[in-house]
Amino acid sequence: MSDLLTPEIRQWIGRSDEPQRLEVTRRDIVKYAIATQQRQQKYQQGDEAPPMFLFNAHQPLVPVEALRSDGLTMDPLLPDLPLKRVMAGGVKNTYHRPVKPGDALILTRTLTDIYEKQGSTGPLIFVVYAVRVETEDGELVMDETRRRIFR
Amino acid sequence: MVSLFLYNAVIWNPHRIHFDETYTTQVEKHRGIVVDGPLQGDWLSQAVTEWLGDDGALLELEYSNRRAAYLGERLRAGGEVTAIDTSLGTVTLSIYIKNGNDVVTSPGRAVVRLRA
Numbered sequence: 001m002s003d004l005l006t007p008e009i010r011q012w013i014g015r016s017d018e019p020q021r022l023e024v025t026r027r028d029i030v031k032y033a034i035a036t037q038q039r040q041q042k043y044q045q046g047d048e049a050p051p052m053f054l055f056n057a058h059q060p061l062v063p064v065e066a067l068r069s070d071g072l073t074m075d076p077l078l079p080d081l082p083l084k085r086v087m088a089g090g091v092k093n094t095y096h097r098p099v100k101p102g103d104a105l106i107l108t109r110t111l112t113d114i115y116e117k118q119g120s121t122g123p124l125i126f127v128v129y130a131v132r133v134e135t136e137d138g139e140l141v142m143d144e145t146r147r148r149i150f151r
Numbered sequence: 152m153v154s155l156f157l158y159n160a161v162i163w164n165p166h167r168i169h170f171d172e173t174y175t176t177q178v179e180k181h182r183g184i185v186v187d188g189p190l191q192g193d194w195l196s197q198a199v200t201e202w203l204g205d206d207g208a209l210l211e212l213e214y215s216n217r218r219a220a221y222l223g224e225r226l227r228a229g230g231e232v233t234a235i236d237t238s239l240g241t242v243t244l245s246i247y248i249k250n251g252n253d254v255v256t257s258p259g260r261a262v263v264r265l266r267a
Contacts, residue, residue: 028161035157036193039201051200051209052193056162064165070179071165085179086166088188090215090257095208147215 004082004116004123016110017077020058021136026101029053049099054142055091058107058131077111081150083125089147096140104136112145125150152222158190181219188216191226191248191257198228198246199261207265210241214248214259225251230261240265 026046032053033043042048059073068074072086099105113128131144159169167174168185175181192214200209220226230246241264248257 031157031161035154035161036190036197037154038197040204050193051196051212052189055189055192056164059163061163067165070174071167071171073165087219088216090213090259091189091192092211092213094211098208 004125005114009079009081009114012077012079012111013114014111015077016108019106019108020060022054022057022105022107024049024099024101024103024105029099029101046101051093051095052091053099054105054107054131054133054144055146057105058109077109077129078127081125081127083123083150085151087149087151089126089149091147092145094143096142099141103141105141106134106136108132108134119151122151152184155184155186155190155222158187158193162187162189182221184222186220186222186224186226188257191216191220191228192259194226194228194248195230195246195257195259195261198230199244199263202230203263207240207242207263209261209263211262212259213261214246214257216257218254218256220248220250220256226256230259240267 029046029049033050036050038044038050043050060076062073109129109131112130115126117124117126127148127150129146131146133142134140155169168179168181169187172184175184195214196212203209227249230244232242233245234243241262244261246259246261247255249255
């Protein structure tokens with residue numbers, strides 16, 4: 001049924017990229033809380049990170065001239081796909097313990113699936129990642145499954 | 152609009168569909184500036200954590216961005232309890248973001264554990 005996804009593209013499924021280390025500061029939590037207009041004091045004061053705080057935290061930081069023409073960062077975990085326009089698809093997070101200021105986290109991302117679907121406006125490619133978030137001591141913090149849609 | 156700008160700054164998302172209207176409508180063929188899917192996900196989390204307060208903990212949060220939402224739309228987050236497991240102390244909720252036409256843009260599900 002798949003016309004867009006070649007065996008070469010599918011070979012990327014299962015790959016992981018370099019784990020990223022993230023130091024969580026109170027200031028970063030407060031910025032996030034302001035941007036998302038959180039109403040609970042523990043988030044506003046940065047005592048604890050809101051549940052979606054780590055979204056995109058794994059993204060590699062590259063210079064502006066290295067960004068795609070649509071502004072997005074090239075994804076080192078993806079081959080060149082035949083569809084180029086990107087939309088957010090959704091998330092499934094499982095929480096093991098809250099994120100607090102001072103946490104040093106290790107984020108490991110794996111490409112777990114690439115599949116094709118027929119959308120109302122044409123073909124779509126769904127890309128699925130799993131991000132495992134642990135403390136430096138190996139304590140599990142969060143598991144994220146994230147979908148991106150290429151159209 | 153300021154919140155949308157700050158959100159994309161804070162998650163380090165330079166995708167032009169969130170700030171470059173000419174590009175967004177002409178190249179990516181959207182109706183207007185796009186409200187991030189994960190920002191809607193955050194609003195879903197706020198609907199759940201504000202309801203929960205300090206009476207428990209969020210265990211799972213799941214949502215799908217089914218249709219795009221655009222700057223200027225009035226979006227509303229809400230949900231309802233769909234299951235209670237008294238032995239585990241967990242409550243499952245069905246959650247949603249709806250637009251001004253009462254159409255769900257992002258449906259989801261959350262599981263919380265209530266403090267004993």
